[in-house]
Amino acid sequence: MKYFDITLSCEDRPGIVAAVTARLAGLGANIAESNQFWDRQTNRFFMRISFTAPAEAAASGIEEELAPVVSEFNMETALIDRSRKPKIVAMVSRFDHALLHLLYQIRVGWLDAEVVAIVSNHEDSRRTAEIEGIPYHYWPVTKANKAEQEAKLLDLVEETGADLVVLARYMQVLSDNLSNRLFGRVINIHHSFLPSFKGARPYQQAFERGVKVIGATAHYVTADLDEGPIIEQETERVTHAMSVEDLVHTGRDIESRVLARAVKLHLESRVMLNGRKTVVFAKG
Structure with missing residues (x-):
């Protein structure tokens, strides 16, 4: 398995978590940790997910799978491959x-x-x-x-x-x-x-x-x-x-x-x- 982190932020509205996690599930990913925060003053939603994916998974493939969701919700995202030492x-x-x-x-x-x-x-x-x-x-x-x-x-x-x-x-x-x-x-x-x-x-x-x-x-x-x-x-x-x-x-x-x-x-x-x-x- 490979380990990844993804962070995202966008204007808050219903369906964000469901849309992201459904796409990850479609890749065969397993969520290990999930954190969310809604800033009520700015109506900004923040999320971080740590997950594992099959060994053949690549960051480019994950980004491609998530692209429709990112576009739909106008998200700012960052995907980190944990196999690379910072x-x-x-x-x-x-x-x-x-x-x-x-x-x-x-x-x-x-x-x-x-x-x-x-x-x-x-x-x-x-x-x-x-x-x-x-x-x-x-x-x-x-x-x-x-x-x-x-x-x-x-x-x-x-x-x-x-x-x-x-x-x-x-x-x-x-x-x-x-x-x-x-x-x-x-x-x-x-x-x-x-x-x-x-x-x-x-x-x-x-x-x-x-x-x-x-x-x-x-x-x-x-x-x-x-x-x-x-x-x-x-x-x-x-x-x-x-x-x-x-x-x-x-x-x-x-x-x-x-x-x-x-x-x-x-x-x-x-x-x-x-x-x-x-x-x-x-x-x-």
Whole structure:
């Protein structure tokens, strides 16, 4: 058997689920998991189905079978063949805790993916890349060469066939052009519980405000800094007795966990864009 995921969204109306599942049944597919959500404010319907199909099934044949339904309901769809391991380009600056956690989760099999390249504006993570056997690209960024370096990144994504770019504490702001070109394919971890304390030095900002919780937010990158659709968040309680350094130490653990969960959700096709928000079909 082959394993597939399909996601779809369209204007809500009766008969969507029946039409899709009937077509899948006609292919001999067996549904393993199904999730649906109706956004009442926009009357938008979202659905994700995981299914098995006979070994001879091909993605093109499944898409052809579903084409009449897609046309009838004017659906936006994506079909994922689970036999192909997703590919990631990871980007990092000097703080490598989120990158190391991501690599560990891949190594132990919790995250089914392959990091095909590590890109950095510093040399700090080269040794990690060598140990893991991952190509390392040291591309310093200045105002003068930013466009050139981003063009190299786009070429790298195309050459490697990367499905996702992960900013694992990459401390450079992507240009509007790059953010738009790769929209929905770049995940960033921001060391703050957005929308609070955006931009630089969020732990210092949080400390100065005397917050009682800190957190991290994984979101898709957009041209608007730290305003992209949110995928995953987590918080932890802190006290007045903690220093900025204590907040940073606590936050690093949260950042690592949140980023890994967001990447897993995305690669398992569990995240669907809904305007400025996301629909997240968590497992279980």
